[in-house]
Amino acid sequence: MAFNIIVLAKQVPDTRNVGKDAMKADGTVNRAALPAIFNPEDLNAMEQALDIKDRFPGSTITVLTMGPGRAAEILREGLFRGADDGVLLTDRAFAGADTLATSYALSMAIRKIGKFDIIISGRQAIDGDTAQVGPQVAEKLGVPQITYAENIEKIGNGKITVKRRLENGVEVVECPLPVVVTVNGSARACRPRNAKLLLKYKHAKTVTERQAENIDYIDIYSSRPYLNLTEWSVDDVEADKVQCGLSGSPTKVKKIENVVFQAKESRHLTDDDVDIEELMKELIDSHTIG
Amino acid sequence: MNNLFVYLEIEDGVVADVSQELLTKGRSLAGQLDCKLEAIAAGSVADLEKIEGQVFPYGVDVLHLFKDDRLSPYTTLPHTSILTELFKKEQPQICLMGATIIGRDLGPRVSSLLGSGLTADCTSLEIGDHEDRKAGKTYKNLLYQIRPAFGGNIVAWIINPDCRPQMATVREGVMKKEIFDPYYKGETVEHNVADYVKEEDFVVSIIDRHIEKSKVNIKNSPIIVSGGYGVGSKENFQLLYQLADVLGAEVGASRAAVDAGFTEHERQVGQTGITVRPKVYIACGISGQIQHIAGMQDSSIIISINNDPNAPINSIADYVITGEIEKVIPKMIKYYKKNSK
Ligand SMILES: Cc1cc2nc3c(=O)[nH]c(=O)nc-3n(C[C@H](O)[C@H](O)[C@H](O)COP(=O)(O)OP(=O)(O)OC[C@H]3O[C@@H](n4cnc5c(N)ncnc54)[C@H](O)[C@@H]3O)c2cc1C
Ligand SMILES: Cc1cc2nc3c(=O)[nH]c(=O)nc-3n(C[C@H](O)[C@H](O)[C@H](O)COP(=O)(O)OP(=O)(O)OC[C@H]3O[C@@H](n4cnc5c(N)ncnc54)[C@H](O)[C@@H]3O)c2cc1C
Numbered sequence: 082m083a084f085n086i087i088v089l090a091k092q093v094p095d096t097r098n099v100g101k102d103a104m105k106a107d108g109t110v111n112r113a114a115l116p117a118i119f120n121p122e123d124l125n126a127m128e129q130a131l132d133i134k135d136r137f138p139g140s141t142i143t144v145l146t147m148g149p150g151r152a153a154e155i156l157r158e159g160l161f162r163g164a165d166d167g168v169l170l171t172d173r174a175f176a177g178a179d180t181l182a183t184s185y186a187l188s189m190a191i192r193k194i195g196k197f198d199i200i201i202s203g204r205q206a207i208d209g210d211t212a213q214v215g216p217q218v219a220e221k222l223g224v225p226q227i228t229y230a231e232n233i234e235k236i237g238n239g240k241i242t243v244k245r246r247l248e249n250g251v252e253v254v255e256c257p258l259p260v261v262v263t264v265n266g267s268a269r270a271c272r273p274r275n276a277k278l279l280l281k282y283k284h285a286k287t288v289t290e291r292q293a294e295n296i297d298y299i300d301i302y303s304s305r306p307y308l309n310l311t312e313w314s315v316d317d318v319e320a321d322k323v324q325c326g327l328s329g330s331p332t333k334v335k336k337i338e339n340v341v342f343q344a345k346e347s348r349h350l351t352d353d354d355v356d357i358e359e360l361m362k363e364l365i366d367s368h369t370i371g
Numbered sequence: 372m373n374n375l376f377v378y379l380e381i382e383d384g385v386v387a388d389v390s391q392e393l394l395t396k397g398r399s400l401a402g403q404l405d406c407k408l409e410a411i412a413a414g415s416v417a418d419l420e421k422i423e424g425q426v427f428p429y430g431v432d433v434l435h436l437f438k439d440d441r442l443s444p445y446t447t448l449p450h451t452s453i454l455t456e457l458f459k460k461e462q463p464q465i466c467l468m469g470a471t472i473i474g475r476d477l478g479p480r481v482s483s484l485l486g487s488g489l490t491a492d493c494t495s496l497e498i499g500d501h502e503d504r505k506a507g508k509t510y511k512n513l514l515y516q517i518r519p520a521f522g523g524n525i526v527a528w529i530i531n532p533d534c535r536p537q538m539a540t541v542r543e544g545v546m547k548k549e550i551f552d553p554y555y556k557g558e559t560v561e562h563n564v565a566d567y568v569k570e571e572d573f574v575v576s577i578i579d580r581h582i583e584k585s586k587v588n589i590k591n592s593p594i595i596v597s598g599g600y601g602v603g604s605k606e607n608f609q610l611l612y613q614l615a616d617v618l619g620a621e622v623g624a625s626r627a628a629v630d631a632g633f634t635e636h637e638r639q640v641g642q643t644g645i646t647v648r649p650k651v652y653i654a655c656g657i658s659g660q661i662q663h664i665a666g667m668q669d670s671s672i673i674i675s676i677n678n679d680p681n682a683p684i685n686s687i688a689d690y691v692i693t694g695e696i697e698k699v700i701p702k703m704i705k706y707y708k709k710n711s712k
Contacts, residue, residue: 096522181483210520211491213479216447220483225575226447228476242578247472250582254446256575331488331534335501335515338526340661342668344686352694354702360674360690361706369651369672370594370618371711 082237083139086130087191089202089218090123090144090159092152096207117151119158122203124271126264129233130201131163131272137236141165143194147175147186153287156310160282161274168194169287172314177327180209184217186325189318191222199241200261204229215263226261227254231268287312372461374407374433375400376536378454378468378477379426381443382582384418386425388590389469389543394429396496396546397467401430403498404512406464413437413453423559430551432558439564441573444580445473448572451480456567458485463536465514467496470540482538488531489538490516494545494665501530508532514539523642523662544590544646587637589621593650597623597640597667600631601656601677602696608633610700611655617704623647623667625657641666655696659684676700 094115127144134140144159146152147170156167170190178186191197200219205212212228219226227243234253235242245252246265284301286294287310291302302308315322323329350356365371377397380387394410401408410431412422416438426434437453454477458466466481468474470492482489495517501510514537516529531537589595596615602608608628615622623640624633640647642662652670657663659675659682667673668687675688676699685691692699 094521096524179488180479181486181488184483208521210522211479211489212475213482213489213491216476216479217483220451220480226476226480227575228447229472245472247582249585250580252444252577252581253579254575254577331486331531332490332516332529333532335528335530338528340519340524340526340665342664342687345673345689347685347688347691349680350690350692352692352699352702354706356692357699357702358706358710360692361703362710364651365707365711370707 082137083141084133084137084198084236085196086133086140086142087194087197087200088123088127088130088142088144088159088164089187089200089214090127090146090155091120091203091206092117092146092148092155093120093206093208094118117154119155120203120206122205122264122266124203125266125268126201126203126262127159127162127164128269128271129230129262129264130199132269133199133233133236134163143168145170145187145190145194147171147183147190150287150289153290153310153312156287157282157285158274160285161279162272163275163278166311167285168311168313170313170318171289172325174315174322174325177330178325179330179332180211180213180217181331182325182327182329184214184221185329186315186318186320187214187218188221189320190313191218193313193318198258199236200259202261202263204263204265212263215261219261222259222261224259224261225256226263227256228263230262230264233262282308284308285310373464373535374409374461375404375465375467376409376411376458376461376463378466378474379410379412379422380445380469380471380473381412381414381418381422384421386412386422387469387471387543388548389471389474389541391425391429392543392546392548393467393469393541394426394431395549395551396541397465398430398551400465400496400498400514404464407432409433409435409461409463411435411437411454411457413439413442413450415440415443418443427555427557428550428553430555434557434559436559436561437564437567438561439568442564444577445477446573446575446577447476447480448575449568450477451484452569452572453564453567454481455484457562458536466536466538468538468540470542474540478538478540485534485536487534487536487538488529489540490518490529490531491540493518493539493541494526496539496541501532503532513537519642519665523665542646585637587621587635589623589638589640590645590647592621592647594618594620594653595623595640595647595649595651595667595670596620596653596655597625597657598628598633598655598696599625599657599663600627601658602628602633603656605633607697610696614653614700614704617707620651620653623652625663654684654688655700657684658682659687
């Protein structure tokens with residue numbers, strides 16, 4: 082038994098460590114000041130895929146990402162960890178996509194990739210924070226979805242068994258293939274890059290990257306075809322432009338604000354006994370506590 | 372037609388708090404829009420038996436019932452079919468659901484089928500107009516869906532000008548739950564489930580399920596003693612439990628404290644935890660990052676205990692105690708006991 086797996090992975094700004102310099106004076110985020118990383122939960126997704134490949138040799142993993150040209154880094158990162166192939170979906174027409182337009186574009190690319198048994202995505206991206214793309218890709222492809230997955234327990238005979246992490250418990254579900262599984266951050270962490278694969282795929286590039294750089298060892302791309310990363314445009318995946326990007330997005334951002342909290346007039350106290358006793362008395366007398 | 376719908380989450384015959392919070396919000400929005408508030412309950416016969424009394428007092432005009440034992444516990448596809456088929460007939464202008472595991476599983480699937488927009492994790496919902504200067508068009512009475520994004524560092528105002536329903540999810544505890552009228556009586560419509568759900572919708576089967584009733588109830592506690600990374604250790608967290616014990620309070624925590632293993636995840640306050648608005652919030656060794664403040668800024672009185680006089684949380688605190696928690700908390704316990712009768 083072997084499975085065709087597609088991993089959806091997004092390149093995101095590292096919003097977990099937003100320092101003061103990452104906010105512009107107008108209150109918007111200065112994306113340039115934030116490092117671009119592999120969305121954390123997509124790494125958990127990647128590990129689930131690699132685990133299936135370990136268990137069922139001959140299975141293949143294709144990493145699919147939609148984003149600007151530099152998102153090709155995500156594909157290399159996937160290859161370094163054990164993916165077999167990578168596809169970058171990139172086109173100006175995809176810009177400004179909400180989750181629905183993103184899902185439409187991804188689903189068209191998946192149709193072009195062709196056969197798949199399992200699509201594995203992260204639960205949520207740390208910039209948009211919506212957790213909507215996985216289920217919407219499933220709907221667009223007309224296959225069932227299993228969200229908040231913590232572990233793919235079993236797979237075979239056309240079926241998959243998955244453990245889900247719920248708010249107050251766990252659930253184990255069984256579902257026929259093909260399916261979309263979205264993986265939670267509580268799942269196993271991804272294995273590190275593999276040194277051999279790092280060497281093998283170091284020079285893997287999309288056609289745009291090869292053209293942009295003046296590479297003198299250009300002939301390696303014809304002798305080693307696995308170094309050619311696939312790059313597709315709207316037309317390549319036969320997508321309807323109107324359903325992509327801004328025009329395909331029912332939600333519009335009306336405005337963006339910086340987060341400001343109302344500062345209060347505070348009373349300042351020391352840790353001396355007098356101060357603390359005063360405070361406790363005051364709170365009791367005003368029936369705030371007690 | 373064009374009413375406001377709320378999808379109800381039901382576990383063991385009990386309507387979830389988040390759904391009742393959304394009914395409360397939905398009631399006030401429906402009043403503003405001069406439309407009806409409708410609710411959808413899909414579940415087993417037993418689950419829906421005592422549903423009306425938990426729904427009508429929130430001002431629901433129409434309750435749609437879908438009874439079928441295969442609808443509990445929740446699975447994605449049958450609930451999706453119910454919502455999409457019902458919405459094709461009813462053409463709601465707004466649909467609200469919890470930003471829970473169920474709501475975040477169901478909402479995107481339904482919105483994708485209907486081609487309507489969905490805004491995740493809204494912290495505020497308002498009605499307002501929108502002028503699209505480029506298209507020369509004015510939209511009346513849109514739903515402004517206000518939500519944090521970028522890890523809580525910005526707030527985005529999202530609208531769905533053209534597609535209906537305007538769909539939004541909201542986390543538990545963000546909206547307030549309030550009885551509208553204990554005697555309010557709406558109409559109940561029971562639908563024939565087979566008209567909505569196909570046999571193939573039941574392809575996913577639940578083979579095992581463990582749900583534990585949460586032991587902590589910090590959301591409804593009037594006083595919260597909350598600890599951060601500055602508390603330093605699991606042992607030191609005991610001081611917080613002691614203070615909470617004498618005050619009749621619950622213990623909360625920042626994410627850094629939870630991540631460090633000082634206490635359980637269920638106690639986490641903030642953007643990815645629980646939203647609370649107690650009478651008193653005592654923040655012990657919490658610096659006050661945006662994501663934490665987002666979950667407690669509406670507390671009536673905030674007391675910050677921190678050894679750093681410049682901790683960001685101090686700017687929103689009513690009382691700032693500069694000192695070590697190891698020293699301050701035992702004194703608070705001592706002087707509370709001394710002065711309370
Ligand atoms: C401030 C702000 C607020 C927004 N709010 C909304 C909103 O409320 N509703 C809405 O519809 N859109 C919203 N968007 C747009 C949304 O962020 C984008 O559509 C984004 O491309 C996908 O959504 P996400 O980041 O939330 O991904 P999620 O849905 O959280 O991602 C889930 C998983 O899907 C996969 N995935 C997502 N994007 C890609 C990709 N480009 N390539 C490959 N895999 C991918 C990954 O596996 C990821 O882990 C907002 C954008 C901004 C800037
Ligand atoms: C997407 C996202 C979501 C998040 N969601 C949440 C969330 O829901 N909730 C949440 O809390 N965080 C959340 N965070 C994390 C948040 O950004 C902060 O990292 C976290 O709140 C910091 O916790 P803290 O204040 O306890 O720790 P720190 O920032 O380390 O602060 C410790 C404080 O303790 C003080 N201190 C140290 N020793 C003592 C002592 N002996 N006595 C008194 N004071 C002392 C220090 O001066 C400092 O102010 C989220 C982050 C991201 C990116």
